[in-house]
Amino acid sequence: MAQRMRVVVGVSGSPAGPAALHRAVAEARRAGGGAEVLALHAWEPPGGAPGYLRSPCPPLLSAVRAAAEQRLDEALAAASGGAGFDGVPVTARCVRGAPAAALLAAADRGADLLGLGAAGSWWRRGLRGSVPARCVRAARCPVLVLPGPPAAGRAGRAGRRRPGRGAVRAGRARMSAGSPARGLPVDLSAALALLTGAGTAAALGLLGELRPGWFALTAFAAGCAALGGRSRPAAAPLIGLAAWLFHNGFAEHRHAELGWSGPAAETGRLALLIAAALLGTLGATAARRAR
Structure with a gap:
């Protein structure tokens, strides 16, 4: 009996996360046959597992878990726009553990497809390592790595004249009106x-x-x-x-x-x-x- 396709997608809050989630839904819809999407977010206590074993703190662990579940819920709500995923079943799962290990454990069948956003900026790679690279090397199923949203081209900035004060104020006004206030990830x-x-x-x-x-x-x-x-x-x-x-x-x-x-x-x-x-x-x- 053929296995039903399952698309496992990592949700980490990176800029490429929404694109990876949308692509996972599209791949499940294209496959048909009841294919489903598993949106997975992995989290670890501050200091990692060794640090927590040395100085366990249950209130801290509960708060970190709650924050991770909130990030996953917010990512799904932002990607779906509150309107669902057009009939494609999407299951959210929050897992304690290293991201690469959790994703590889979830996508453990040959019929699965593992979808990931690109590794992101240099500080993310320095703190966590390249999760996509680890998954590509060790996965038992096909891996699809999606790039993040394009940044402003450096070549396009060369020779561009500095905008006047009026243009800067107008740009700030458009940003304030068209997008919510954001802080650090x-x-x-x-x-x-x-x-x-x-x-x-x-x-x-x-x-x-x-x-x-x-x-x-x-x-x-x-x-x-x-x-x-x-x-x-x-x-x-x-x-x-x-x-x-x-x-x-x-x-x-x-x-x-x-x-x-x-x-x-x-x-x-x-x-x-x-x-x-x-x-x-x-x-x-x-x-x-x-x-």
Whole structure:
């Protein structure tokens, strides 16, 4: 009995993600015979599996999982426009694990088709490695890699005259009217949150203030608000959790060892840091829309 075709598509939030999802739906529709699409998003706790095993934190894990599920839901809603996929069955699945390993495990039949967006910018490749390259080397089924949206051509910019102030203002007005205010991608904000937490802990250590108290907590909250000002609201929980991780491990309990001072104390600190990040994101979003 012939296997029914299944198109597994990786959804990572990259610029090529919507194109890969649309192409996966088109391939399933072309194949017919009840072909289906599996939209898969892989996520890992901050620091990866080894880091989490060393310092487990269930609240952090739950928040990261919830953020990953939200990213997947938003990607599907944006790709479908809220109108579905014209009768093609699309199943969403959020999997904990490395992206390449999760995709290869899902597309494990010869009748499958694995669809991926291109690796993206250099910082994505540096943080995660090239997921498409790994899948092409190890997949048991055909792999389709879709490029991202074309960037502005460098050759076209050569010799182009600088627009006047009036044209710049008009362009900004069109951008504000025609597209929603955006910030940094959520995964980039999460990575920067870890760097911000480490930098804040190092600065407090140099000042001799890396110890329990309001000074350290205020410094971490200020870092959350500053990074939140460059991020999207969906990133606020991850920014706050990263700050809580460093505050708990270095200011409250020292030596990078997480501890639990009680539900009221730890939940209060976590809520404060997330609120600081959320206020930063909402304030910056409102300012970008007002321009």
